[in-house]
Each structure stands twice: as C-alpha cells, then as structure tokens.
Amino acid sequence: MKKFRELETLYARFEQAAKEMFGYPICQLFNYSKLFRFLKFHINNLGDPFSEAWHYRINTLKIEKKMIDYFAKLFHAPKNTYWGYVTTGGTEGNLYGLYVARELYPEGVVFYSDQTHYSVPKNLRLLKMPGVVIPSLPNGEIDYQHLKKKLASRKQVPIIFANIGTTMKGAVDNVRRIQEILKELNIKKSYIHCDAAFFGLTLPFLPKLDSQAFDFSIGVDSLVISGHKMIGTPIPCGVILTQKSHMTGIGSRIEYVGAKDNTIGGSRSGLFSLFLWYEFYCCKKGKLAGQVRDCIKRADYAIKKFSQAGIHAWRGPNSFIVVFPRPSMKMVKKWQLAIQGPTSHLITLPHVYRKTIDRFVKEIAQDLEK
Amino acid sequence: MKKFRELETLYARFEQAAKEMFGYPICQLFNYSKLFRFLKFHINNLGDPFSEAWHYRINTLKIEKKMIDYFAKLFHAPKNTYWGYVTTGGTEGNLYGLYVARELYPEGVVFYSDQTHYSVPKNLRLLKMPGVVIPSLPNGEIDYQHLKKKLASRKQVPIIFANIGTTMKGAVDNVRRIQEILKELNIKKSYIHCDAAFFGLTLPFLPKLDSQAFDFSIGVDSLVISGHKMIGTPIPCGVILTQKSHMTGIGSRIEYVGAKDNTIGGSRSGLFSLFLWYEFYCCKKGKLAGQVRDCIKRADYAIKKFSQAGIHAWRGPNSFIVVFPRPSMKMVKKWQLAIQGPTSHLITLPHVYRKTIDRFVKEIAQDLEK
Numbered sequence: 001m002k003k004f005r006e007l008e009t010l011y012a013r014f015e016q017a018a019k020e021m022f023g024y025p026i027c028q029l030f031n032y033s034k035l036f037r038f039l040k041f042h043i044n045n046l047g048d049p050f051s052e053a054w055h056y057r058i059n060t061l062k063i064e065k066k067m068i069d070y071f072a073k074l075f076h077a078p079k080n081t082y083w084g085y086v087t088t089g090g091t092e093g094n095l096y097g098l099y100v101a102r103e104l105y106p107e108g109v110v111f112y113s114d115q116t117h118y119s120v121p122k123n124l125r126l127l128k129m130p131g132v133v134i135p136s137l138p139n140g141e142i143d144y145q146h147l148k149k150k151l152a153s154r155k156q157v158p159i160i161f162a163n164i165g166t167t168m169k170g171a172v173d174n175v176r177r178i179q180e181i182l183k184e185l186n187i188k189k190s191y192i193h194c195d196a197a198f199f200g201l202t203l204p205f206l207p208k209l210d211s212q213a214f215d216f217s218i219g220v221d222s223l224v225i226s227g228h229k230m231i232g233t234p235i236p237c238g239v240i241l242t243q244k245s246h247m248t249g250i251g252s253r254i255e256y257v258g259a260k261d262n263t264i265g266g267s268r269s270g271l272f273s274l275f276l277w278y279e280f281y282c283c284k285k286g287k288l289a290g291q292v293r294d295c296i297k298r299a300d301y302a303i304k305k306f307s308q309a310g311i312h313a314w315r316g317p318n319s320f321i322v323v324f325p326r327p328s329m330k331m332v333k334k335w336q337l338a339i340q341g342p343t344s345h346l347i348t349l350p351h352v353y354r355k356t357i358d359r360f361v362k363e364i365a366q367d368l369e370k
Numbered sequence: 371m372k373k374f375r376e377l378e379t380l381y382a383r384f385e386q387a388a389k390e391m392f393g394y395p396i397c398q399l400f401n402y403s404k405l406f407r408f409l410k411f412h413i414n415n416l417g418d419p420f421s422e423a424w425h426y427r428i429n430t431l432k433i434e435k436k437m438i439d440y441f442a443k444l445f446h447a448p449k450n451t452y453w454g455y456v457t458t459g460g461t462e463g464n465l466y467g468l469y470v471a472r473e474l475y476p477e478g479v480v481f482y483s484d485q486t487h488y489s490v491p492k493n494l495r496l497l498k499m500p501g502v503v504i505p506s507l508p509n510g511e512i513d514y515q516h517l518k519k520k521l522a523s524r525k526q527v528p529i530i531f532a533n534i535g536t537t538m539k540g541a542v543d544n545v546r547r548i549q550e551i552l553k554e555l556n557i558k559k560s561y562i563h564c565d566a567a568f569f570g571l572t573l574p575f576l577p578k579l580d581s582q583a584f585d586f587s588i589g590v591d592s593l594v595i596s597g598h599k600m601i602g603t604p605i606p607c608g609v610i611l612t613q614k615s616h617m618t619g620i621g622s623r624i625e626y627v628g629a630k631d632n633t634i635g636g637s638r639s640g641l642f643s644l645f646l647w648y649e650f651y652c653c654k655k656g657k658l659a660g661q662v663r664d665c666i667k668r669a670d671y672a673i674k675k676f677s678q679a680g681i682h683a684w685r686g687p688n689s690f691i692v693v694f695p696r697p698s699m700k701m702v703k704k705w706q707l708a709i710q711g712p713t714s715h716l717i718t719l720p721h722v723y724r725k726t727i728d729r730f731v732k733e734i735a736q737d738l739e740k
Binding site for chain 1: 373401488496497
C-alpha cells in the first residue's frame with residue numbers, strides 16, 4: 001500500500017536526520033520501546049496532580065506526583081513547600097511561571113535578556129505583561145549593570161526571567177548576583193523565574209559553581225525543566241515547579257470562576273509522566289550524572305578538533321554548547337544548526353559521537369574556508 | 371525487576387478501565403501500532419506549518435499542512451483563506467481562538483454559556499479577557515433571549531464562544547440564530563469562535579441541520595476540533611483553524627518582538643500530525659461516517675434500555691451523549707462518569723459496545739433504585 005511506503009520513507013529519512021542533528025538541544029538517544037504498548041490507551045492526567053478527585057481512571061497522576069516530588073528534591077525544595085505539574089514542554093512551563101508571577105504582582109514588569117528563548121516574548125504578549133529586554137554580555141549572560149540601571153528606573157515589582165542555559169551560548173544568568181542587585185536597590189518585592197529547560201538536568205550533575213546556583217535553595221519562585229532536551233523523550237514535555245504559597249491566589253480565584261484545576265490545559269497526556277518515571281526510575285537513575293560529564297568531555301573534544309582545524313570554538317563553564325563561527329546555509333541545513341548573527345553552535349548531547357564530530361568539524365572547516 | 375512489574379500492573383489496570391470508560395468523550399478504540407516505531411525519534415514541528423523555513427529536519431510539517439488542508443476542506447474554508455496548526459488539544463485551540471479575537475478586538479468581551487468547558491474561564495483569565503456567562507436552556511443550548519439582552523447592554527465588540535456540542539448535554543449552540551441576533555441588534559463588528567472539539571468530527575457525517583451549522587461556510591472566525599475525542603489518539607491533540615486574514619496582525623507584531631512563529635508553544639510534537647494523517651489517510655477514510663452513525667444507533671439502544679428499566683434518558687439531535695439521572699458516587703467512579711448537578715451521561719463512542727451497555731444500564735438501574 002502506497003501510504004505505508006510513505007511511512008517507510010519517512011522513517012528512513014528521520015533515521016538519517018537524527019544522526020546529523022547537531023544544533024538543537026534535543027537528545028536523540030533514548031529507548032522507550034518497553035512503553036510502546038501503552039499507546040494502546042489514551043492516558044490523560046487532566047487536572048491537578050496534587051488533587052486526587054479525578055474520575056478518569058486511565059491516568060498516571062500518582063506517577064506524575066512522584067516525578068514532581070523527585071524534581072522538587074533535585075532542586076532543593078523543602079517538603080510540602082512546592083507545587084507543579086508535567087507540561088507539554090518548556091514554553092508551557094515558562095508561560096505558567098510568568099502567569100503565577102502576574103497573578104501575584106498584576107502590575108509587575110518582566111526583565112529578561114536578549115538571549116532569552118523566542119517563545120518568551122510570545123508568552124508575554126499572550127499574558128499581556130510588559131517586558132523590558134536587557135542586553136547581554138559577550139558570553140551570553142544578562143548585562144548586570146544594564147539590568148541594575150533599568151531596575152532602578154522602574155517602580156513596578158520586577159519579575160526576573162533568568163536563563164539557566166541560554167539557547168545560543170549556553171550562558172547561565174547569575175541569579176545570586178541578580179538577588180544582590182535587588183538588595184542593593186532596596187527592592188523588597190520581586191519574583192524570580194528560572195528557565196532551566198536544558199541545564200536544569202545537567203547542572204545538578206556537574207561541579208557546583210556559585211554563579212550558577214538557580215534552585216529553591218537560594219529562593220527562586222518558580223523554575224522550568226524540559227524532558228526532551230537532556231534526557232530525551234519522543235514527545236516534547238517538561239516540568240514546572242513553583243512555590244506552593246504562590247498558588248493560593250490562583251487556586252481560589254479559579255474556583256470562583258468555576259474551573260476545577262490549576263493547570264493551563266484541560267486534557268493533559270499522562271504518557272509524559274510515564275516517560276519521565278521510566279527514565280529516572282527504571283533506566284537512568286545514577287547514569288545521568290555520568291552521561292552529562294561525558295557530554296562535557298565530547299564538547300572539549302570538539303573544541304580541540306576545531307582548534308586543530310584553525311577555528312576558534314568555545315563553551316561556557318559547565319556547558320556543552322560549543323559556539324563556533326556561522327557556516328553556510330548548506331551546512332546549517334545539513335547539520336540542523338541554530339544560527340544567530342555571526343555565530344552557530346554544536347551541542348554534544350549523548351547522540352553526538354566523536355566519529356561524527358570528526359566528520360562535522362572537517363565539513364565545517366572546509367565550508368568556512370570558502 | 372520490580373519496576374517492570376509495576377508497568378504490568380498499570381497496563382492491566384488501564385485495560386480494565388478502558389472498557390468501563392463511559393463518561394468522557396475520549397474514544398478508547400484505536401490502533402496506531404504501525405506508528406509505534408516512530409517513537410524512536412523526537413519529531414518536532416516547532417514553528418508555523420505554513421512556513422517552510424525551519425531547520426530541525428525530524429518534523430512532519432508537510433503532513434501537518436496536509437491535515438490542516440484536509441480539515442479546512444471538511445469545514446468549507448475556501449482555498450488560501452485559512453490558517454491553522456495541530457495543537458496539544460482543545461484547550462490550546464480555544465486559547466488560540468480567543469487570543470486571535472483579542473488581538474483583533476482588544477476591547478472585546480467574550481460571551482459564553484454556563485455549559486461551556488471549564489477550561490474556557492481559565493483561558494479568559496490567562497488572556498485577561500472579560501467574559502459574560504449566559505444561562506443555558508434546559509437542553510444545554512445558550513439562552514438566546516438572555517444573550518440578546520446582554521449583547522444589547524454592552525457596547526464592546528462581542529466575541530461569541532459557541533459550543534458545538536456541550537460537554538454535559540451535547541447541545542449545539544445555534545450559530546445562525548446568534549448571527550441573526552447580532553444583525554437584529556445592528557452589531558457590525560463581532561467574532562465567532564466555535565468549540566467543536568468533539569462534534570467537529572461527528573456533525574459533518576450526520577444529517578445536516580440548519581440549527582447546527584457552525585463552519586466557515588456560514589462565516590465563523592475560528593474553530594477547534596480534538597483528535598482524541600471522536601477518532602481517538604493515545605495523546606491529547608487537536609486542530610485550530612482560523613481565517614487567514616485574522617493572522618496578519620499577530621504575525622507582524624510577533625515579528626516585531628523577535629519571535630519567529632504564530633503558534634503558542636515552542637517545541638510542538640510532530641507525532642500528533644502523524645496520528646491524524648494515519649487515521650484519515652490510511653485507516654478511517656470513509657469509515658468515520660459509518661462509525662459516527664453507529665454511535666447514534668448505540669445511543670438510541672442505550673435510551674431504549676434505560677426506558678425498559680424505567681429510567682428517563684435522552685439525547686439531543688445528532689448527539690450520542692445520553693443524559694440520565696445522576697447515580698451514586700460508586701457508579702460514577704466505576705464507570706468514570708462526568709456529573710453536573712442532578713445529571714450524568716453516557717457517551718456511546720466506538721468502544722462502548724451493546725453488551726457493556728446492557729451491564730451498565732442494569733447496574734445504574736439497581737443503583738438508582740436504592
């Protein structure tokens with residue numbers, strides 16, 4: 001049947017493309033085949049994983065709650081002080097974090113660097129929240145001096161959208177330093193949301209740097225991680241975690257309008273929680289740390305190879321996003337690279353092998369010579 | 371291994387629960403096993419399916435575009451006059467439709483009946499849009515007289531959120547009648563969004579009723595359907611369709627803030643489009659019509675069985691949501707029923723067989739006698 005042949009072609013195309021996917025933070029190495037048969041069901045976690053009053057029984061709400069507890073622990077949230085749920089990806093999580101901030105501080109203004117993911121301005125528009133874009137330092141971090149100036153000039157409650165691993169350069173905004181700035185300016189009320197979509201599942205397994213602290217132990221208000229970036233999942237998913245105390249307003253007010261839960265969606269897939277649970281409890285428990293360290297090693301390998309080819313490439317501390325000069329569009333398309341101005345990058349995720357790095361650097365070097 | 375035994379238990383539990391899922395509009399009868407192997411990949415359709423400029427190659431954007439075209443045709447949108455994308459479910463679609471309306475009419479007010487899905491008030495809060503709740507008629511349709519009164523008393527542009535199949539009673543708001551009311555009141559500017567999450571894939575295959583017209587042929591502005599409701603998909607998904615001319619503002623303004631696409635999310639699963647394509651092109655093409663008619667027959671069968679047991683049950687025209695008196699919580703939990711005040715319902719989706727209906731009616735009758 002012709003239709004099924006189309007599926008064959010698609011599969012073969014994807015198999016090739018997955019090997020040459022170097023530019024996006026989407027891990028291509030995962031194996032959920034033991035869960036395939038669960039696609040016989042429509043697993044739906046509609047509602048709040050912290051409630052137990054839902055009637056649709058084909059759900060993984062208990063597993064979801066377990067995963068929220070797991071991540072809350074990883075990010076040092078004390079017991080019973082957090083709330084969260086499994087989302088359809090980083091964007092929904094960031095939308096949710098900003099929404100929580102807006103409900104707490106309806107007159108708040110969002111400060112974020114020009115390196116912030118492109119979905120954030122979209123979210124701000126959706127939420128009708130004013131935003132102030134702050135320039136970034138050459139390494140990709142927010143320009144702290146500029147931020148301080150802008151914070152000083154505004155009277156509204158600042159909502160800081162901090163990048164824990166920027167898309168392009170893998171820079172980590174220094175949250176402690178931002179907190180110091182807020183203190184210096186005598187700003188009493190503020191909200192800090194951390195977009196740790198990618199690095200939220202790498203930094204906890206790498207040498208701790210004070211400049212990269214971002215979790216509940218230093219008092220952030222909400223944070224987001226992605227499932228499909230570091231660990232890899234077939235379908236985009238993520239987790240939003242927020243301080244439980246922030247949810248009182250949202251919960252009660254939503255009850256008033258007749259809604260029965262705190263999440264953004266109605267139906268929510270219960271498969272995502274099953275993926276995460278499977279990876280963390282059945283497979284990667286303990287393995288993730290080694291995997292992350294190996295990614296760093298392969299990043300250094302790529303930098304060395306680039307250097308041998310006479311090309312300057314670099315990475316930030318604890319980052320395996322290797323930044324190098326932007327090649328031609330032919331290369332961008334072939335290797336599925338992200339580009340921004342004069343730069344591009346390679347991310348040495350688990351599926352990016354040394355052998356392919358060799359081939360990649362060779363091709364890029366030839367391309368840049370032209 | 372204990373963990374894998376947990377998976378066995380879960381699977382067995384779901385298998386039983388799927389047979390006894392009578393209350394939610396989520397079809398349990400589908401077979402995507404030919405697509406399971408695609409879960410080896412992370413298929414991501416990030417961006418706009420109508421653009422072709424995306425670099426991540428493991429996508430099904432072309433298939434997505436094909437499905438949008440398919441549904442646009444089903445809903446009588448003339449060629450090149452529509453825009454849309456595959457969403458994570460009805461809620462995202464409804465959120466998007468309301469967002470489009472808000473960007474067109476920033477001062478608009480949303481009118482919706484008290485039978486509207488609970489996610490809509492949540493969406494309105496997120497979007498900071500004012501809403502007016504209109505009471506409903508006993509059959510579940512919006513109270514047109516009340517709507518007219520409320521419309522007359524407001525000067526802002528009305529955004530009508532019409533239900534094409536209410537959650538509880540399967541009622542279809544009469545869009546033509548609403549259009550007449552707008553005309554009678556001499557309201558020149560308005561926006562009509564249709565939530566056809568469930569009935570969007572049933573009504574096109576049933577006898578046409580003027581009172582149930584809801585698509586682009588009568589000039590609606592946007593509409594939403596769900597993938598997991600009538601046809602059944604393992605993961606919630608849906609489609610938003612809107613008039614292309616409404617998108618000009620959103621597109622350009624988003625470009626201004628630096629964002630590169632029109633969708634709400636960043637990463638979007640490309641698997642959902644593959645599911646829809648597989649169902650419509652490989653499997654159910656032409657079969658859906660017969661399946662929908664059979665659902666109606668089984669609804670009438672259930673009503674007859676209820677009647678024989680001395681219980682009054684009913685359904686609306688072209689609806690196979692069978693409304694009956696609310697039973698005990700034991701029954702609600704066992705059969706996964708939705709409840710609202712004194713009523714409950716049974717939805718005779720393809721997985722609800724006559725034999726199980728017999729057992730169900732018997733149990734409900736015994737329960738209501740108590």
